[in-house]
Amino acid sequence: MSSYEARFKVWRGDVRGGGLEDFAVEVNDGEVVLDIIHRLQATQAPDLAVRWNCKAGKCGSCSAEINGRPRLLCMTRMSVFERDETITVTPLRAFPVIRDLVTDVGFNYAKARQVPAFVPPEGVGPGEYRMMQEDVDRSQEFRKCIECFLCQDTCHVVRDHEENKQAFAGPRFLMRVAELDMHPLDAAEESGLDRKRAAQDEHGLGYCNITKCCTEVCPEGIRITDNALIPLKERAVDRKYDPLVWLGNRIRRRT
Template sequence: MTITESANNPKAFQPGVDKSKSYQAKFKVWRGNSEGGELKDYTVEVNEGEVVLDIIFRIQAEQANDMSVRWNCKAGKCGSCSAEINGRPRLMCMTRMSSLPPGEEVVVTPMRTFPVIKDLVTDVSFNYEKAKQIPAFAPKPREADGTYRMAQVDVERGQEFRKCIECFMCQNVCHVIRDHEENKPAFAGPRFFIRLSELDMHPLDTNDRQKLAQEKHGLGMCNITKCCTEVCPEHIKITDNGIIPLKERVVDRKYDPLFKIFGLSNKKTNK
């Protein structure tokens, strides 16, 4: 093949791609907007090592120039390309085509819990509004020598929760808001329960987050089905290490008679 032939056909020469392992795949991609839409069929080439986001890009470039998709890093660290692939919430950039059932149609739809803007792009502003309702970290005064001190175990406990990339897939699968739109004003969801939990267990923070979690963010509505943990791409144990311990601390404080008899308290204040 000459250089001129390759230039006229960009797909004719792709360095590093073994075309003998390429195949045609059938995709169904949801197309539409807030007023409605439907699944559209696409047949597209798949090369070795590609992920679902690669295929969406190819459909967008070759067959549907007006398709909308949100993405940023393509490395599984920004959380932007969340979607439902064959009914399961996933990051498109981290879902290899080789991990999907061979020969079967691949169905890509927007996250169901959030309003659709266009095609695969949803309005996730609900989560940012909830984030605004959580008071910022408020540290206690420094030690006499001007420093803060924490035990290493306290540092490690909260480190897991700071791995969150805010893909909001845990929010998407939480049936408290997925199936009940009316719960959204009173329910923060798993992403923000782990944020509350992280700050509540922080030994330097002075805000009373237990009362806030129960009375304003609907912690009691969570029935710990662990579906949020199952879809977390960072493998954060949202339920076991965050929500359940927070529930236990709230219940102890509210119902354990020892807290009243002996005046036990976490000595945090409401701010």
């Protein structure tokens, strides 16, 4: 097994401030960036804080920015970098730093609680739900989300404009709204909940300008923009501005 010495710059600090610290560390064949961070903890920086859990790309815990790009530390192989390249590891920029590479992602859990859950259809009990396979396949893609929040971090609406966080749920949770809105058994409208209107008025769908940056960083390969956000925008616009839809809604309400 061959090895070499790599140059790393790792952000160290806390809510009060910090900066990049230089390290030279051994790298072995087949290792990922998280392996190197663990080696730094073991040999040079025992107090370096990093969040991780599964080391298999399924828990979403080890999100960080590597050379400025949001990535999972455990899924970024050292082989993708040149051996003489200096690798910079910094915390997610869109969220407040707690310490070193650990950020406070509580914003995302607050947004998750604002999305109303699936509404079961009346008169259909547990185990009695029936759906067409194509409807199952359509929403199954979105359920691959591992809550790494890389899409939230890279979305410039959140990343570059702190003032937008109050009104904007971000791509991960707009995707959740889209999933529920396209679910054939969701009885939200029957219960008085208009998910399309809520997406626009409460979750900030209009802030999204479909740059596809969220799709580009998704480690699960979910086509967030093409399959969730754009169709949701189209349905929301139809509901709000299409005169035939408006007339049909008025007639149904009058009936």
